[in-house]
Amino acid sequence: MPAYVIVDAEVLDMERAAEYRALAEPSVRLYGGRYLVEGALPEAAEGTWPASRIVAVVEFPDMARIKEWYSSPEYTRARAVRESAIDMRLLFAEGGPA
Numbered sequence: 001m002p003a004y005v006i007v008d009a010e011v012l013d014m015e016r017a018a019e020y021r022a023l024a025e026p027s028v029r030l031y032g033g034r035y036l037v038e039g040a041l042p043e044a045a046e047g048t049w050p051a052s053r054i055v056a057v058v059e060f061p062d063m064a065r066i067k068e069w070y071s072s073p074e075y076t077r078a079r080a081v082r083e084s085a086i087d088m089r090l091l092f093a094e095g096g097p098a
Contacts, residue, residue, distance in 0.1 A: 003063040005033070006091040007056040016085030023078035031069035033060045066092050 011017045028035070037057040042049055060066045069075055070090075082088060 001062060001094050002096050003060050003066050003092060003094045004036075005056075005058040005060070005066060006093060007058070007088060008053060008091075009056070009086050009088040010050070010053045011086055013085045016081060020078055020082045020085050023081060024075065027069060027072060027074035027078060028058055030074060031060065031072065032065050033058045033069060063092065063094050 025035075035056065036059050037055060039054050039056055041051070041053075042055050060069065070092075
């Protein structure tokens with residue numbers, strides 16, 4: 001069953017964020033992921049959404065692949081860069097057509 005990484009992020013340092021993306025994007029592809037939404041400013045239909053926060057959605061073949069990717073050496077390097085560049089929350093969720 002497909003699984004998704006849902007990202008809620010605020011960029012704190014543009015230069016370091018670019019370094020993070022340069023490391024993270026190839027690691028996502030290496031583990032079978034593909035970006036469905038990347039760096040979008042969402043429109044809140046209900047409630048509010050801070051103007052400084054963006055979202056991304058990445059699809060992986062299954063939850064096991066997400067967990068492999070997240071703990072991989074490739075993404076571990078990206079996470080180290082991200083610490084000072086982006087305030088980020090990641091959610092993992094399984095899902096597919098009902």
